[in-house]
Amino acid sequence: MDVLNLIGGRWVEGDGAEFADTNPARPAEVVARGRHASPAEVGRAIVAAREAAPGWAATPHHARAAVLTAAADLVDADAEEWGAELAREEGKTLPEAVAEVRGAARILRYYASEADRENGEVFASPRPGEQVLVVRKPIGVAGLITPFNFPIAIPAWKIAPALTYGNTVVWKPSSLVPLLAYRLAGALTSAGLPDGVLNLVYGEAEAGSAIVDHPGVDAVSFTGSTAVGRAVIARCGELGKPVQTEMGGKNASIVLADADLDHAAEQVCVGAFRSTGQKCTATSRLIVAEQVADELLHRVAERAARLVVGDPLEAGVEMGPLVSSAARDRVTAGVAQAVGEGAKPLAGGASLEREGWFVPPTLLDLPGTGVDFWRTELFGPVVGAVRASSAEEALGLANLSDHGLSAAVFTRDLGFALRAVERLEVGVLHVNSESAGTFPYVPFGGAKQSGFGPKEQGRAAREFYTRTVTVYLGTPA
Ligand code: NAP
8 A cells, every 4th residue: 555645735756755654563564665754844844734724714713614524534434443443554454444544533533522612712891892812713733743653543533623613734743653644634534624734744753843933834743752742842842933842651450458459450451452552551560558458469370471462453462562662672671671670570571472562461570660661651561560658659559650641549448548649649530440541531641751741632622723813802992
């Protein structure tokens, strides 16, 4: 399959380097081929987005919404086929991949429905005959940079709010997942998006920097690792450009002694191993009350060992490969380092002898929080456990991280759950469910080094993709 860049309404080959997108379960199999856009071509895409901006902003919100709804129908219609393509290029299992594609359609519909909601405020004025209106306007051209791990859902939750609120877009997807980017952009153009409103440019760091640096981009929304996100924040700061970043996590699950251990063990496994642990909200730290630690770890290890690892397209497979050889090497090295620092593998640990970028689901019994594993995001199916002697200590251990994306607590004690809400330094908290999982109509994003700027999803997205004008509307004398 050949994929193309989308610039000013034209599908173009790209004047940069050639690339081949391969299947992480069978690295010799090419899923898609194309060419990157050079920085000059990224510049042309930005100019096209600028030219399209006034017309799109002036288009009635309901007409903009109709395009999103039509695109959602197209995405849904092809969900099975695109799900299989997503599984082949990213490595998550087919059911998860199809669910992600359908999730993207749902996000498009949610932001279409924004046309039916209030989009401003009215205040009273102390002056007779006057009222104060707060109206919202588009920010202009949004530069969007997305990661590999949700190739269609994360782009949808940036592109859909950008478009619904009247902005035009220049989007650089992760170079690891170009095919689903091509599919989503194709659905939006087939749904009737005017030329230049959405521009898709393939490329790596250079293309991302070209978007961030360009004076024609009014605001940047980035999702990816904390290291790159911080560089993007710094550059936008220099340029005085609004920026929103969602970054890495090192998410903790706390299991107290009163928890339903079977449920907690099952949810910890889902949180740690689903999508091969390649979720920003995946469970990677486990904090267990010492009274039940041996039992809980035994149950998690047993489930981890039973997980069916294999080709994501095969029925019954529960965990696929990591996305790339670099990811496999990073995760393998991180586990080896943890073992070198005294961690004991209770499940997995060694590498898997098979074709593709596979690692086993791994549970590490950590010697304490001094190990590098406690601080560094591995972004793979690895969870490391420590014991806590009290509920208060468990909260302190969970907060012992530079990251603050999500957390989960498992308990029957409502008082503890409320203390966790108060004390845990995270943007997303699950009580009695795994640390991952989000709904498109509520805010999503992290605290501390996991997020910067307004949150994404739900109405929170409006804070980033619009600016307000406060209007003192007096009556003529
Ligand atoms: P990444 O390596 O940081 O890449 C993210 C995006 O930034 C990619 O499109 C990448 O391009 C681009 N990029 C790389 N260097 C850049 C630069 N100097 N300037 C501008 N753009 C640049 O992240 P990833 O490996 O794709 O994704 C995994 C990470 O994302 C994990 O840390 C995960 O926790 C995080 N994540 C966070 C959330 C959240 O909502 N908090 C959600 C999902 C993932 P190329 O890769 O094509 O070079």
